[in-house]
Amino acid sequence: MAEQPIWKSGVTLAIIAAFCTALVALTWQLTAERIEINKTAWLERSLQPALAGLFFDSSVTESMIRIPQPHELPGTEDAIVYRVYAGDEPVAALFVVSARDGYAGPIRLLIGIAMDGTVTGVRVLEHRETPGLGDRVDTTKSDWVLQFDGHSLRDPELAGWAIRSDGGKFDQLTGASITPRAVIKAIRETLVYFDANPDIIFAPLPQPVADDTEEPE
Amino acid sequence: MSSGLVEKFKSGLWKDNPGLVQLLGLCPLLAVTATFVNGLGLGLATLLVLMASNALVSATRRWIQPEIRVPIYVLIIASLVTCIELVFKAWFPDLDRSLGIFIPLIVTNCAIVARAEVFASRNPVGPSILDGLVMGSGFALLLMAIGAFRELFGQGTLFSRMDMLLGGEPMRGIVIADGGWLLLVLPPGAFFSLALAIAAKNAIDRRRKDANTPIPRRARTLNR
Numbered sequence: 001m002a003e004q005p006i007w008k009s010g011v012t013l014a015i016i017a018a019f020c021t022a023l024v025a026l027t028w029q030l031t032a033e034r035i036e037i038n039k040t041a042w043l044e045r046s047l048q049p050a051l052a053g054l055f056f057d058s059s060v061t062e063s064m065i066r067i068p069q070p071h072e073l074p075g076t077e078d079a080i081v082y083r084v085y086a087g088d089e090p091v092a093a094l095f096v097v098s099a100r101d102g103y104a105g106p107i108r109l110l111i112g113i114a115m116d117g118t119v120t121g122v123r124v125l126e127h128r129e130t131p132g133l134g135d136r137v138d139t140t141k142s143d144w145v146l147q148f149d150g151h152s153l154r155d156p157e158l159a160g161w162a163i164r165s166d167g168g169k170f171d172q173l174t175g176a177s178i179t180p181r182a183v184i185k186a187i188r189e190t191l192v193y194f195d196a197n198p199d200i201i202f203a204p205l206p207q208p209v210a211d212d213t214e215e216p217e
Numbered sequence: 218m219s220s221g222l223v224e225k226f227k228s229g230l231w232k233d234n235p236g237l238v239q240l241l242g243l244c245p246l247l248a249v250t251a252t253f254v255n256g257l258g259l260g261l262a263t264l265l266v267l268m269a270s271n272a273l274v275s276a277t278r279r280w281i282q283p284e285i286r287v288p289i290y291v292l293i294i295a296s297l298v299t300c301i302e303l304v305f306k307a308w309f310p311d312l313d314r315s316l317g318i319f320i321p322l323i324v325t326n327c328a329i330v331a332r333a334e335v336f337a338s339r340n341p342v343g344p345s346i347l348d349g350l351v352m353g354s355g356f357a358l359l360l361m362a363i364g365a366f367r368e369l370f371g372q373g374t375l376f377s378r379m380d381m382l383l384g385g386e387p388m389r390g391i392v393i394a395d396g397g398w399l400l401l402v403l404p405p406g407a408f409f410s411l412a413l414a415i416a417a418k419n420a421i422d423r424r425r426k427d428a429n430t431p432i433p434r435r436a437r438t439l440n441r
Binding site: 020042 | 277280281282284285288289292293295296297299300303304306307308310314
C-alpha cells in the first residue's frame with residue numbers, strides 16, 4: 001500500500017471521533033431522563049433509614065437545601081440538608097456531610113435528627129475504609145452505626161460523644177479506632193450545629209411553591 | 218456453511234474461549250464474579266460491546282490506515298462502553314451500582330481490542346458480528362459459571378439479587394446453606410475458581426483427545 005499523507009490519517013481520525021461523539025450524545029439524549037429518575041428514586045430509598053418512625057407528609061427530596069462553605073458542619077464541601085415536614089411543622093432534618101478524618105479519605109454520612117435533637121438514624125453512604133476493620137461502620141457489614149439511634153446531646157452529654165477508650169459512651173470497632181472516632185465526631189458536630197442554627201436549617205426554600213388557590217391572570 | 222458455524226461456536230465457547238484459553242480480560246473476570254448476577258450482567262455488557270465494536274471496526278476497516286488503527290479502536294470501544302454504561306444506568310441502576318467501576322473498565326478488556334485486531338479488521342461485517350457474539354458468549358458463560366460457583370460455595374445461594382437485572386423486589390435467590398466458605402467470595406477465591414475452571418477444561422480436553430488430534434491449545438499470546 002502506498003504511503004498515506006499524515007493529513008489523511010488526521011481526517012480519518014477526526015471523522016471517526018465525530019461519529020463516536022455523536023453516538024455517545026445520542027445515547028445520552030435517550031437515557032438522561034431515566035438516569036435522573038433513577039437517581040432520585042435511589043436517593044429517596046437511601047434516605048429511608050433516617051426517616052423510620054417519623055410522621056411526615058412532605059417530599060423529602062424536594063425540600064433539599066445546600067449550606068455553603070464556610071459552615072460548622074463536618075466536611076469541606078457544601079453540606080446537603082433534606083428537611084422533613086408534617087404540614088408546615090418541621091419534623092426532622094437529614095444531613096449529608098463528610099467526616100474528613102477517616103482512615104482512608106472522607107466518609108460520607110447521612111445523619112437524621114428529629115426536632116427534639118435525637119438521632120433518628122445514621123448511615124454511611126460512601127467510604128474507603130479498610131475491609132474487615134473500618135468498613136464495619138457500614139450496615140451491610142455490622143450494626144455498629146445503629147447504636148446512635150435515639151441519642152441526643154443530653155444523652156449522653158457532649159463529652160460522652162466519643163468511643164469508650166476515649167472516655168465516651170459509645171462502642172468502638174475491634175481493631176479500628178480512627179474510623180469510629182471520625183464518625184462519632186461528625187455526628188457530634190452535626191448535633192451541635194442542629195441545636196445552634198434552626199433558622200438556617202429550616203429557612204424557607206429560596207423559590208417558594210406557587211400558591212395554587214390563586215387564579216391565573 | 219452450518220458446519221462452519223458449529224466450528225465457530227465451538228471455538229469461541231470452548232477451544233479458544235477468551236477467558237479460559239486466551240486468558241484475556243482477566244481483571245473484570247476476577248473482580249466481579251462473586252455472584253452469578255454480577256457475572257451475567259458484566260458478561261452481557263461485554264458481549265454487547267464486543268459485537269458492536271467488531272461491527273464498527275469491520276465496517277470502517279477500508280478507511281483505517283494501519284498507522285492509526287489503535288487510536289481508532291480505542292475511540293470506538295470507549296464510545297461504545299460509555300453508551301452501554303448509560304444504558305445500564307438508565308435501565309439497570311442497581312446492577313450498575315453493584316458492578317461499579319467495572320462497567321467503564323470494559324474499555325480496558327483486552328479481549329475486545331484483540332478481536333478487533335485479529336478478526337474484525339480483516340473480515341466483513343456479518344462474520345465480525347458473529348465473531349463478537351461467539352467470543353462474547355464464551356466470555357459471558359465463563360463469567361456466569363465462575364459467578365455461580367463462587368456464589369454457591371462462598372455464600373450458599375444461587376441466583377440471588379436477580380432483581381437487579383429483572384426488576385421487582387429484592388430476591389434472595391435459591392438459598393441452599395446459611396453462608397459458605399468465605400474465601401471463595403473474597404478476591405483469592407476468584408483466582409482459585411478460575412484455576413479450577415482452566416484445570417477442568419484441560420482435563421476434559423485430555424480425556425477426549427484421540428491419538429490423532431493435536432494437543433489442546435493453551436494460553437498463548439497475540440503474536441502471530
